[in-house]
Amino acid sequence: MTHALPGYVCPEDGTRADARTAPWCCPACDGPWDLDFAPDPASPLEPAAGPNSLWRYGPVLPLPGAFSVSLAEGHTPLVPLAERVHAKLDFLMPTLSFKDRGAVMLAELARRLSPDRVVADSSGNAGTSVAAYCARAGLDCEVFVPEGTSEKKTEQMRAHGAAVRVVPGGREAAAVAARSAADEAGVFYASHVFNPYFLHGTKTYVYEIWEELGGRLPDALVVPVGNGTLLLGAALAVEELAERGVRSPALIAVQSAAVAPLAAAFAAGTEDAAPVPQLPTLAEGIAIPAPPRARQILAAVRKSGGTFLTVPDDRLREAQRDLARRGLFVEPTAAACWAAVGPGAPGDPLAGRTAIVPLCGAGTKTGLAG
CATH class of the missing domain: 3.40.50.1100 (Rossmann fold)
Structure with missing residues (x-):
């Protein structure tokens, strides 16, 4: 049986293309593709009955039919970090990162x-x-x-x-x-x-939280943002779950203070982000001076009622060490969200809300920040 692959659509100009023959970007504007796909909110979603991988969410994924590629990825645990804050341990994935x-x-x-x-x-x-x-x-x-x-x-x-x-x-x-x-x-x-198929993979991060919390989501999802692949995947899942009656959380986006084009654009109230210099930072994984999906990221955070936070390198060092003392050794980029909302963070960024932070990459990949 042949299953059709959902095609591409450009979010800027509406150009459409077949996934089997399309160029890697929109030929009209050179921008990234979105996917012409929306799961049926009335379709049954029973992940516990599926395989022990992210393919357990097959009914909401855009690759129909039988799959063959898997390393039993996904289904990473939630552990408490502080009152009302949990961490999702995506550094326990097969290659030690959420990617x-x-x-x-x-x-x-x-x-x-x-x-x-x-x-x-x-x-x-x-x-x-x-x-x-x-x-x-x-x-x-x-x-x-x-x-x-x-x-x-x-x-x-x-x-x-x-x-x-x-x-x-x-x-x-x-x-x-x-x-x-x-x-x-x-x-x-x-x-x-x-490629938007990637975003429909990262959205399983939020579907897992929904499953692990018994059919609900926290008040806020704190997400590190460079190119925004985890945040945009999270936004997809939040919208899809809202169609199933699940209350939507605020999206709190975290950037390195050294390279923060999206945070600057959000503060300025603009719809797009101007490029910034590529300055050195410990959070190399989110140091993206000109994110191609900037407009989508900004729109998603605003729609959710969320905000942007930035963290300097000294806070990243402190957060990485604090997490290690709690038994969680992650790379500096993965400590960015804890640096933004954990102990010692300026102000009251969560305002008493329940929240989940992702720990996205293992510390064995980089070592301890100097």
């Missing part, structure tokens, strides 16, 4: 499209995740990374069989190199930013 949620979707999509090779660009975690899931799917993989990327992460990519291309310059230089390769025939661009 597995989106990478498994891209790998399954690529398997169905049968490209000659898969290319990706990453500052680390997305690349290791795509490499692992391409290995699982039997796909040739090439990852473009900026110079200075953690050797532990590039070693993991190579261990999974990926060809690693180190690109002089920063994160954007690696993206440009990957997109140039993606324009070649027979190449699937496994972009965690431009």
Whole structure:
């Protein structure tokens, strides 16, 4: 039985394209795609009856039919951090980061499209995740990374069989190199930013919270934001669950104070974000000076009644160490949300609300911040 793949639609100009033949970005505006897909809120959703992976949410995922790519990702635990605040331990995913949620979707999509090779660009975690899931799917993989990327992460990519291309310059230089390769025939661009199937993988983060909390969500979801793939996935899930009668939480977005284009735009009340300089920060995973989905991220936070918070590197160091003393060793980027709302955070950012923070990447990938 042949199942149709949901196609792409441009959120800016409405251009549509078939997922099997589409270029990696909208040909009219060069922007990222959205997906022409909305699950039926009347369809039964009984994850406990499904497999022990994110495919347990099959009825709300855009890849119909039987799946074959999985490493039993998802279903990560919630643990209390403070009164009314829990952490979701996504650093316990197969490649030690939340990016597995989106990478498994891209790998399954690529398997169905049968490209000659898969290319990706990453500052680390997305690349290791795509490499692992391409290995699982039997796909040739090439990852473009900026110079200075953690050797532990590039070693993991190579261990999974990926060809690693180190690109002089920063994160954007690696993206440009990957997109140039993606324009070649027979190449699937496994972009965690431009391909919306990735966002429909990250939305399972919120579906799991809904399941773990017995059919409800907390007052607030605190999410680190660079390219916004976790936040936009969360926003998708919140909207879909609202159709099922679940009360929607506020989305609290966290950026590094050193590279915070979205926080600046939110404070200024603008609909889009102006690029900012690429300054050094411990939170390298969210140091994105010009996020391609900036307009969508800002709109999602505003619609939820949420806000943006920024954290300096000294708070990131403190938060990483505080979490480690609580038995949770995560990389500095993964400590950003705890830095924003945990002990010592300025003001009262949660205002007494229940909240969940994601711990997105394991500390073994980077070590303790100096």
